[in-house]
Amino acid sequence: MNQVIDRGFFKLEEQSSSESSRTSREKIWTLTLNVSGEKVNKLSTKVMSQFKALLPELEALGSESKIDALILLSGKPGQFIAGADLELIQSVSSPEQAEELSREGQKLMDCWEDLSFPTVAAIEGPALGGGCEFSLASTAILMSNDPVARMGLPEVLLGLIPGMGGTIRLPRKIGLTGALDLILTGRTLNANQAYQIGLIEGSLPQQGFKDSVIQWTRKNLQSMKAGNRLAKVPKMPLLGEVGGSFRSFFEKSPIQSLILNQVQKRILAKTKGHYPAPFEILNVIRSTQVGYGEKLRGKARSLALEREAQGFGKVATTEISKNLIRLFFLTEKMKKSNGLQSGLLVPEHRIEKAVVLGAGVMGGGIAQLFAEKEISTRMKDVHLQALSAGIQSAAKIFKKNVKKRKLTQRQYLQKLNLIAPVMDYSGFSSVDVVVEAVVENMDLKKKLFAELEEKVQINCVMASNTSSLSISEMQVGLKYPDRLVGMHFFNPVSKMPLIEVIRGEKTSDSVVASIFQFSKKLGKTPIVVKDSPGFLVNRLLASYLNEAVYLVADGVSIPEIDRILLKFGMPMGPMELIDEVGVDVGQKVSQILYEAFGERLKPCSLNAKVVAAGRLGKKNGKGLYEYQGSQKTKVFDPKVEEIIEFKSSPSIFSEEEVLDRCLLPMINEAARCLEEEIVQSASEIDLGMIMGMGFPPFRGGLLRFADTLGIDTVVQRLKKYQAKSGVRFEPSIPLMKRAQNGQKFY
Numbered sequence: 001m002n003q004v005i006d007r008g009f010f011k012l013e014e015q016s017s018s019e020s021s022r023t024s025r026e027k028i029w030t031l032t033l034n035v036s037g038e039k040v041n042k043l044s045t046k047v048m049s050q051f052k053a054l055l056p057e058l059e060a061l062g063s064e065s066k067i068d069a070l071i072l073l074s075g076k077p078g079q080f081i082a083g084a085d086l087e088l089i090q091s092v093s094s095p096e097q098a099e100e101l102s103r104e105g106q107k108l109m110d111c112w113e114d115l116s117f118p119t120v121a122a123i124e125g126p127a128l129g130g131g132c133e134f135s136l137a138s139t140a141i142l143m144s145n146d147p148v149a150r151m152g153l154p155e156v157l158l159g160l161i162p163g164m165g166g167t168i169r170l171p172r173k174i175g176l177t178g179a180l181d182l183i184l185t186g187r188t189l190n191a192n193q194a195y196q197i198g199l200i201e202g203s204l205p206q207q208g209f210k211d212s213v214i215q216w217t218r219k220n221l222q223s224m225k226a227g228n229r230l231a232k233v234p235k236m237p238l239l240g241e242v243g244g245s246f247r248s249f250f251e252k253s254p255i256q257s258l259i260l261n262q263v264q265k266r267i268l269a270k271t272k273g274h275y276p277a278p279f280e281i282l283n284v285i286r287s288t289q290v291g292y293g294e295k296l297r298g299k300a301r302s303l304a305l306e307r308e309a310q311g312f313g314k315v316a317t318t319e320i321s322k323n324l325i326r327l328f329f330l331t332e333k334m335k336k337s338n339g340l341q342s343g344l345l346v347p348e349h350r351i352e353k354a355v356v357l358g359a360g361v362m363g364g365g366i367a368q369l370f371a372e373k374e375i376s377t378r379m380k381d382v383h384l385q386a387l388s389a390g391i392q393s394a395a396k397i398f399k400k401n402v403k404k405r406k407l408t409q410r411q412y413l414q415k416l417n418l419i420a421p422v423m424d425y426s427g428f429s430s431v432d433v434v435v436e437a438v439v440e441n442m443d444l445k446k447k448l449f450a451e452l453e454e455k456v457q458i459n460c461v462m463a464s465n466t467s468s469l470s471i472s473e474m475q476v477g478l479k480y481p482d483r484l485v486g487m488h489f490f491n492p493v494s495k496m497p498l499i500e501v502i503r504g505e506k507t508s509d510s511v512v513a514s515i516f517q518f519s520k521k522l523g524k525t526p527i528v529v530k531d532s533p534g535f536l537v538n539r540l541l542a543s544y545l546n547e548a549v550y551l552v553a554d555g556v557s558i559p560e561i562d563r564i565l566l567k568f569g570m571p572m573g574p575m576e577l578i579d580e581v582g583v584d585v586g587q588k589v590s591q592i593l594y595e596a597f598g599e600r601l602k603p604c605s606l607n608a609k610v611v612a613a614g615r616l617g618k619k620n621g622k623g624l625y626e627y628q629g630s631q632k633t634k635v636f637d638p639k640v641e642e643i644i645e646f647k648s649s650p651s652i653f654s655e656e657e658v659l660d661r662c663l664l665p666m667i668n669e670a671a672r673c674l675e676e677e678i679v680q681s682a683s684e685i686d687l688g689m690i691m692g693m694g695f696p697p698f699r700g701g702l703l704r705f706a707d708t709l710g711i712d713t714v715v716q717r718l719k720k721y722q723a724k725s726g727v728r729f730e731p732s733i734p735l736m737k738r739a740q741n742g743q744k745f746y
Helices: 045-063 086-091 095-113 130-136 154-158 166-174 176-185 191-196 209-219 221-225 254-271 276-288 298-316 319-336 361-372 384-403 409-416 442-453 471-475 509-521 537-553 558-568 574-581 583-601 606-612 639-643 655-675 682-692 702-709 711-725 733-741
Strands: 004-007 010-014 028-033 069-074 119-123 126-128 140-144 150-152 202-204 353-357 376-380 419-422 433-436 461-464 484-489 498-503 525-530 626-628 633-635
Touching (some): 045 095, 086 319, 095 298, 119 130, 126 130, 130 150, 154 176, 154 276, 166 176, 166 276, 209 221, 254 276, 276 319, 319 525, 319 682, 361 409, 384 419, 442 471, 471 484, 509 525, 525 682, 537 558, 537 655, 558 574, 558 655, 574 583, 583 606, 655 682, 682 702, 702 711, 711 733
Parallel strands (some): 028 069, 126 150, 140 202, 353 376, 353 433
């Protein structure tokens, strides 16, 4: 009978020889990790403690020749090891604590790597962060070809660096350039991709994966014992492989230095210096100078890992990392939600077939997204030319993915063929959802939905992509108003991750939950928003963009405003964002919000002058900037200053004042939104502003940033600007209450 040893979350089990290998004497064992009470395996303190206690027992079995090879498995179907326990990392308060946390993990990985028999990591699901580092410390790595099996080191996305040997072992295995690509981007690989770059030793079928792993282990046992390399050798040339004396470990190869210097320049250009983790990753790899080849041992490994631990400690306690981890927890919470308060469970509509009404920029983008996710989609418009443009818009996005090797040519054609352009209502009776994306005109939208009710099945969800018009008003006169909901995408649809799910007065819980879950299926981040002018993001964005234009009216140049906000961390300046949205579109939305909220959101007159001059933004090549060439390169055009009669007064405002005037009105309006229950929590506002506007993630979100400033400070500064500029800066009652009571948003 096979021997089985249970050690808490770990189960050690001897595996029988197969019929074809009855005569073989290989003693193959499996070590299965299954953390009870959790959906995924995480490397928590308790898991690591049990693993530490188990290691001497494993070594003893090896020294007694009872184990020839050990296979690491997950006891959770479709899972491996999701990584370290982020709550544990979030709790550390000093660099020294974080360093010690890293060292403890490193020691366990060293012990695993130094076992006297080969170890095989068998990956059937996500092997991320610590799970990937556990695998790298194994003799060999095998992956299932199941799409859910992914491998990578995403720590940089959380403001961290790998802290359990990842920065040391990954370059050793796949070379410097490949390791930098994975560690600095945080991207994950499927089995085929991982095999192609030499990260894993084999990609095996999902069906019968465990048996295939055992068979592979028996077949390759002697090669593993001999220390032979079984993974593909990376295509890139060997870069400064370690050899000889310890001194050579630190000697710099000119090729490596060139690569590292070029990568540093790219990081600086991309991050503007706001994110320390990529630079620390680069510094760790530079100072440990690891190529690929034999695994590091002894003093060289100890010193390299110590440098990694120091780097981990340096970034893990920064406010930037804390904010990014909080953002991760927010998105994870969203993934577990259905969009309803208190987790109310309701029947949900199955959505497999869709219609997009309107083939403009947004309509084409929405249709492309649906097709990307394998949803059969009809795209309807009354103009043949618009339909053609919509298909071309979708094709352009797919072609970019082909160029980036995310799609094959065949996949591109298959997905594009899922979009059927139509000019009538044929086929509408079988669809599950209709998303309206026509021009912002209430009468037109109401007419369309009244017609649509007669063409679709009774359980078909109807959604409007309106950016500012009332869903409740659209419901008036409908036979089944409960199935109409807002589904507000952001432009460009293929890139912007947010969807606002707008609940009208009569929208049912079932429809809200269905669109919320459908949004997640599309790969987007949904938040449920109360029906109110501008909803959440556009309402806050209007105050930001409007005040930026008022700054121009007061004498600050367009490029200077954008420079200051880019320096703050915005992905683009407010003036460029106005062009991206469309100067005319922004003007319409501003007018709607002005009518709804009064003088505090009164639009500056300069935008109207730009629209009157025919400068509509990026879409027609001229707005506040000019856009040249096929790539639409942004160039400042002094002619716009003549149009708006600009009078420069560059010495009037400091950078801090420009930031205050753009950001403080947003904080003020956000406090009102919380009071009005536009959303239910500050975290939803922060998630919405990061995902829908691009507010700098490293600052934690708009209201996290407000807490950092101090609510009392925010109120005092608003009062200062109110004295100069009037009602636009009048502190809201909810904000003043927080200041008076010493309350924060978090």
